[in-house]
Amino acid sequence: MAKDMTLLWGSGSPPCWRVMIALEEKNLQGYNQKMFSFEKMEHKSPEVMNMNPRGQLPAFKHKNYVLNESYGACMYLESQFKSQGNKLIPDCPAEQALMFQRMFEGFTLNQKMGDVIYYNWKVPEGERHDSAVKRYREALCAEVKMWEGYLQKVSGSFLAGKTFSLADVTLYPTIAYLFRFGLSEERYPKVAAYYNSLKDRPSIKATWPPTWLEKPQGQDVLKDL
Amino acid sequence: MAKDMTLLWGSGSPPCWRVMIALEEKNLQGYNQKMFSFEKMEHKSPEVMNMNPRGQLPAFKHKNYVLNESYGACMYLESQFKSQGNKLIPDCPAEQALMFQRMFEGFTLNQKMGDVIYYNWKVPEGERHDSAVKRYREALCAEVKMWEGYLQKVSGSFLAGKTFSLADVTLYPTIAYLFRFGLSEERYPKVAAYYNSLKDRPSIKATWPPTWLEKPQGQDVLKDL
Structure with missing residues (x-):
């Protein structure tokens, strides 16, 4: 028990979800957790700000180490719990290189996704x-096509093989x-299959995300992308 | 010899420089290398595009693994050459957590720096x-102040201790x-000391950066920040 x-x-927040997936993969269930509502601006509440002065979620702590x-x-988590749960960094240098390359290209995908989805929220x-x-x-369309190509070429079911x-x-x-924001499964079949x-x-x-389970219908901002 | x-x-490109510092720290000198000029748009040349279809530098390869x-x-590089040169991931869990936290907060600093420095280049x-x-x-000012605070509090000469x-x-x-873009050493004394x-x-x-050595005077975009 963690x-x-x-x-x-x-x-629904991708950054929060990442950490939750990693915790499950490493068999680190039973951690203390609390859900906050972005809609109610609870990520700016003192409880969150106290752990994350940026006022962002996730806020995560192991012992008194803030991450x-x-x-x-x-x-x-992978580094500290290497031999617990699933190993998340492949030993094979080729797969490991591809993993790091894709992980950090992910920042570009995230950035370009945010530029579109959060436009009205970010730009006065x-x-x-x-x-x-x-x-x-x-x-964003060019970026998603790039990932469609990556998934077409990769030998294996996962991003790095x-x-x-x-x-x-x-x-x-x-x-x-x-x-969730309406991307077409038909237009990006490999990304959809993944x-x-x-x-x-x-x-x-x-x-x-529990809010996605409650309300299975998402938004359609990306429908025509 | 690498x-x-x-x-x-x-x-002068921070992403390129990062890789070069890592290579030096891991005693991986003697790699094949070629410098390209951003001013002449050489990062969009076929030679670069061939290794990095995004048309960005760095383009880096170990054997045939693209990174x-x-x-x-x-x-x-740290993962593959752990015991060569300087160890770049501390064993101590507290330092390791702080290292990962700062590394990835670095994306926010980079982003906010780019929003200011590249504004005219990015926005039509x-x-x-x-x-x-x-x-x-x-x-950007609030962000740099945050790092000033981090460097004030850290126990050690480095970002993670x-x-x-x-x-x-x-x-x-x-x-x-x-x-290089004119940030005031007086206004951010801890960042300047670092x-x-x-x-x-x-x-x-x-x-x-060789172009900085040739022309020691940088720009003053951030002078009044």
């Missing part, structure tokens, strides 16, 4: 431009988020 | 707003870039 760990999280950055938390009304929205959508790895832990929530093939993996099923 | 490695790079993402390359003329520039500058680690490998080039204290570290000195 009683020396605490996770503050919000439902609020989701990639950092995943790397740390007087600064919005249709031309910017169009450019961001084109950039034959083994489920930190690339999947960190990228799966982002990819699920794309579909998304669907992992839905029932125990670590992913156990941590599926 | 003859099975190839690095295509550009002078174009600078964080990925650094992680990979018709979409520019003084209000956006002001907001980005305020966000007493040991030079991947946090320093990945963040030092970003911090040097801030000063920057100056590592200038003569062999891995950093050996990889100092």
Whole structure:
């Protein structure tokens, strides 16, 4: 029982979900946890700010070591619990290199996804431009096509090959988020197949965003992408 | 001699510099390398695109494993050459957690720095707003103050404590870039002290951007930040 760990999280947030998947994969169940609502701005509440002065979720702690950055938390958990649960960094240098390459390319996918999905939230009304929205959508479309190509070429069911790895832990929530926001399964069949093939993996099923289960219909911002 | 490695790079680019510092720290000198000019748009040349279809530098390869993402390359090099050169991931769990936390917070610093420094380059003329520039500058100022606070509190000379680690490998080039673009040493004394204290570290000195050596005077975009 991971009683020396605490996770503050919000439902549907890819960064929170990453850490939850990593904890499941490493058999670190039973940690202290509390869900906060983004809609109610609870990520800016004193309880969260106290653990994460950036006012962001997740806020995560092992003993008194703070790991609020989701990639950092995943790397740390794998490093500290190497031989517990599933090994998340492949030994094979070729797979390991591909894993690191894809993991960090994931930041670009996240960035481009955020540019589109959070546009109105990030850009004040007087600064919005249709031309910017169009450019961001084109950039995200090109990016998702790139991942479609990666999944077409990879030899194995996972992002870095034959083994489920930190690339999947960190990228799966982002990819699920794309579909939650309406990405077309027809237009990106390899990305969709990857998304669907992992839905029932125990670590992913156990941590599926509760607000998505309650309300299975997502948004359609990315429908025509 | 690291003859099975190839690095295509550009002078002054923090992502390129990270990989070069990591290679020095791991005693991996003698790799194949070629410098390209961003000014001449050589990062979009066929030679670069062939190794990195994103048309970005660095482009890095070990054997035939591609690691174009600078964080990925650094992680990979440490993992594959653990016992060679300097160990870049501390064993102590507290230092290791702090290292991962700072490393990935570095993405936020990079992002906010880029929002300011590359504003005119990223935003087409018709979409520019003084209000956006002001907001980005305020966000970067708050971010650099946060790092000033981190360096005030840390017990040791490095970002994660007493040991030079991947946090320093990945963040030092970003911090040097801030000063290259005019950040005030007086207003951020701890960040400046950190920057100056590592200038003569062999891995950093050996990889100092050649264009900065040729032309010691940088820009002053961040002078009043």
